Structure formats: C-alpha cells, structure tokens
Amino acid sequence: MAVNDVLEIIRKKRDGGRLTADDMDVLVRGAADGSIPDYQLATWLMAAYLRSLDYEETTHLARAMAASGAMLDLSPIPGPKVDKHSTGGVGDKVSLVVLPLVAACGVTVAKMSGRGLGHTGGTVDKLESIPGMRVEMNVEEFLSCVRVAGIAIAGQSSSLVPADKKLYSLREVTATVDSIPLIASSIMSKKIAAGTDGVVLDVKVGRGAFMRELDSARQLARLMVRIGEACGLATVAVLSNMDQPLGYRVGNALEVREAIEVLAGRGPHDVVELTYRLGSEMLILAGLAQDRKEARRSLHRALTRGHGLEKLAQMIRTQGGDPHVVEEPALLPRAPVIRPLVAAADGYVREVDARLVGWACVLLGAGRRKRGAAVDPAVGIELRKKVGDAVKAGEPLACIHARTAETASRAARLLEKAYRVLDRPGPCPPVVLEMVSPNA
Numbered sequence: 001m002a003v004n005d006v007l008e009i010i011r012k013k014r015d016g017g018r019l020t021a022d023d024m025d026v027l028v029r030g031a032a033d034g035s036i037p038d039y040q041l042a043t044w045l046m047a048a049y050l051r052s053l054d055y056e057e058t059t060h061l062a063r064a065m066a067a068s069g070a071m072l073d074l075s076p077i078p079g080p081k082v083d084k085h086s087t088g089g090v091g092d093k094v095s096l097v098v099l100p101l102v103a104a105c106g107v108t109v110a111k112m113s114g115r116g117l118g119h120t121g122g123t124v125d126k127l128e129s130i131p132g133m134r135v136e137m138n139v140e141e142f143l144s145c146v147r148v149a150g151i152a153i154a155g156q157s158s159s160l161v162p163a164d165k166k167l168y169s170l171r172e173v174t175a176t177v178d179s180i181p182l183i184a185s186s187i188m189s190k191k192i193a194a195g196t197d198g199v200v201l202d203v204k205v206g207r208g209a210f211m212r213e214l215d216s217a218r219q220l221a222r223l224m225v226r227i228g229e230a231c232g233l234a235t236v237a238v239l240s241n242m243d244q245p246l247g248y249r250v251g252n253a254l255e256v257r258e259a260i261e262v263l264a265g266r267g268p269h270d271v272v273e274l275t276y277r278l279g280s281e282m283l284i285l286a287g288l289a290q291d292r293k294e295a296r297r298s299l300h301r302a303l304t305r306g307h308g309l310e311k312l313a314q315m316i317r318t319q320g321g322d323p324h325v326v327e328e329p330a331l332l333p334r335a336p337v338i339r340p341l342v343a344a345a346d347g348y349v350r351e352v353d354a355r356l357v358g359w360a361c362v363l364l365g366a367g368r369r370k371r372g373a374a375v376d377p378a379v380g381i382e383l384r385k386k387v388g389d390a391v392k393a394g395e396p397l398a399c400i401h402a403r404t405a406e407t408a409s410r411a412a413r414l415l416e417k418a419y420r421v422l423d424r425p426g427p428c429p430p431v432v433l434e435m436v437s438p439n440a
C-alpha cells in the first residue's frame with residue numbers, strides 16, 4: 001500500500017472531510033495486516049475522534065472491520081440465530097439468564113463474548129468460575145458445542161475482526177475510546193462477523209455505564225441499529241438503567257449463583273424484568289413470537305417449568321463444566337472472608353453508585369485493571385439494600401466477599417462512598433428506559 005494513501009486519508013479526516021468505503025478498506029486492511037504503523041493509525045483515530053464520523057463512514061468502517069478476518073457461517077446449523085450484546089455494566093449477569101432461556105424457546109445461540117475490563121464484568125469470566133468450564137476454544141469446537149446444546153458462550157475468537165483488536169488497543173492508550181462512532185463500529189463489526197440473523201443490544205445508561213447520559217446512549221443505540229440494518233443484521237436496542245448495579249450480587253461466582261436463582265424462579269425483580277424485555281425482543285427477531293405479549297408468555301413458561309435452567313446445565317456440560325452447580329451452587333468457589341458493611345443511621349437508600357461498587361470489586365480482585373490479568377472467581381459484593389429500601393442503623397447494607405481481611409477493609413471504604421442514605425425515600429427509576437428499533 002502506498003504510504004501516501006494513508007497520509008491522504010489522515011489528512012482528509014484531520015480537515016473534516018468524509019471518508020469513502022475504499023478509504024476505510026485501506027485503513028482497516030493495514031491495521032489488520034500490520035502494514036500501517038501504529039503512529040499513523042493512532043493519528044487517524046485522534047482525527048476521527050475530534051472530527052467524528054458520520055453514519056455512512058461509520059457503516060463503512062464497521063463493514064470493513066467485520067471483513068478483516070474470518071466470518072462465522074452459522075447457516076448449516078438449524079434454527080433462527082439471534083445474538084445479544086450488552087455495552088457493559090455492574091452486576092450484569094443477564095446473558096447467563098436470557099441466553100439459556102431463549103435457547104430453551106428454540107433460538108440457536110452462538111455467543112462470543114468479551115472479558116471484563118475496569119469496573120465492568122465480563123460474561124466469560126463469570127462462566128469460568130464454574131468448575132471445569134471451558135470458554136477458550138477454536139471456532140470448530142465452538143460450533144460443535146452450538147450443534148450439541150443449541151447454545152454456546154465462548155471468548156471472542158482471535159480469528160474474527162483482527163482489525164478491531166488492533167484499533168481498540170490503540171484507542172485505549174490514546175484517549176480515543178469514548179467516541180460514539182468508534183464504539184458503534186467496533187461493537188457492530190463483531191456482531192456482523194458472528195454470523196447471526198439478528199442481535200438485541202442492551203445499551204446501558206448511567207453512573208456505571210460507558211454512556212452516562214440518556215442522550216448519548218440514545219445516539220449510540222440509533223447508530224448501531226442503523227449499521228445493523230445496513231449490513232443485513234436485524235437489530236434492536238434496549239436502553240437500560242445502570243445507575244445502581246443490576247440484581248444483588250456483583251463478582252464472578254456470585255453472579256453465576258444469582259443467574260441460577262433467576263432461572264430457578266427466585267430472581268430479583270430488575271434482573272427478571274430486563275431478562276424478559278431482552279428475551280422478548282430476541283424471540284420476536286427469531287420469528288418465534290408475534291409480539292411482546294406472546295414472547296413474554298413463552299419466556300415465563302420456559303422459566304417456571306425449569307427449561308431455562310436445564311438448558312444452562314446442558315450448556316455447562318457441553319463446555320466441560322460441572323452441571324451440578326445449577327442444583328448445588330455451593331460447588332461454586334467461595335471467598336474465605338465475609339464482612340458486612342452496616343448503615344450508620346436509619347433512613348432510605350437513595351443511591352448505590354454502580355461505578356464505585358464495580359471498582360470496589362476490582363479492588364477485591366473480581367475484575368481487572370489491565371487486559372490479560374487474572375481475576376479471582378470467588379470474591380465480590382452482595383448488596384443487601386438497594387435504591388428505595390428502608391434501612392435501620394446497624395443493619396447490613398452489603399456483604400463483602402474477600403480473599404483477605406485487608407482487601408475487605410479497603411473495599412469497605414470505597415463501598416461506603418457508593419451508598420447514599422437519606423431520611424426520606426426518593427424515586428425508584430425503572431430498569432428499562434427506552435427501546436430503539438429500525439423504524440423508531
């Protein structure tokens with residue numbers, strides 16, 4: 001590739017020009033094969049960050065990135081294939097619940113998922129807390145699990161979307177992660193390459209989310225839905241609240257335990273509600289329900305009859321894990337130190353800052369600060385009180401599950417700041433805020 005091509009592309013974006021599909025192909029190919037040096041890619045990223053990309057440029061970028069590596073062909077596997085993606089939250093174990101549930105209703109689920117980074121957790125880290133569970137596998141092994149169980153969840157294959165890997169790692173060190181077009185193209189390129197017929201996006205909004213404001217979450221959701229449609233991937237997005245953690249448990253094994261409880265019919269209201277909402281959209285995209293009412297009925301039936309839990313056990317067994325955890329969650333790893341955080345005064349919980357709870361979990365070892373670092377499956381935080389709850393002085397607000405007394409104390413100091421308890425009750429925001437569909 002001529003050096004001047006890249007220089008010209010950088011110059012065009014620097015000066016606020018619009019890039020073509022060919023320009024994006026040149027950039028993405030050079031990122032994937034290593035022929036464009038990091039300093040030019042980083043410069044281009046900063047130009048794209050400052051000048052932004054319009055819808056067409058973002059779609060060209062997503063499409064070029066999706067084509068930068070292998071693309072999964074799921075067509076030989078029977079059944080409608082629908083994927084689900086969350087932009088990342090705290091206590092977000094919904095994939096572990098909704099995917100087995102929709103699989104029990106007839107959706108084929110082939111999900112590749114990321115690991116956690118920073119204050120947000122990752123689905124494959126959670127699954128790895130199950131004894132024996134394999135989440136790192138090649139594409140053939142992954143597809144074979146999908147064929148056997150109708151569902152598999154594994155780590156993102158390095159053969160898919162190599163350009164995103166390269167560009168994302170440069171974005172992390174050049175302060176260019178939080179650009180809506182770059183996020184949208186990065187997420188959608190992976191969804192396009194994953195080969196499903198449709199995808200339901202859960203775009204988180206609030207303190208613990210990438211997108212703190214409803215407006216920017218809406219922009220991101222609309223852009224991703226349009227890219228999906230342009231690339232032949234039926235896409236809808238649900239905007240959901242991430243001011244406080246989802247459910248009561250945050251941390252790898254703790255979240256698997258809560259996911260099992262939801263599938264056993266004993267889940268907290270917010271997790272159940274979001275599961276039904278995302279699951280309904282998945283069933284509709286799959287053509288297995290006409291409308292939300294019918295979809296909800298199917299999901300409810302699968303949940304109350306235990307079919308979702310059976311499907312989870314089947315997936316765990318197929319991926320080498322111990323399926324007995326679904327009946328005996330005590331088989332999951334447990335932390336040696338459990339320490340309560342108690343309320344200093346009577347009152348009502350007005351805030352549980354999801355970001356601070358997430359960072360307290362990182363401090364305990366449940367999450368990672370750097371890509372590639374190990375996580376502790378056993379540790380985390382169990383909330384006892386959430387927004388809207390009344391509390392008495394001395395009552396536990398939360399329980400910290402730690403490896404040592406010292407890390408428990410450090411996490412407690414951070415967790416204390418996450419809670420705001422006032423003498424009057426306040427509003428309790430809904431978990432589902434809005435829907436974005438192609439015609440909205």
Ligand code: URA
Nearest residue numbers: 177182183184186187
């Ligand atoms: N998640 C992704 O996959 N890509 C981004 O750019 C941000 C979040």
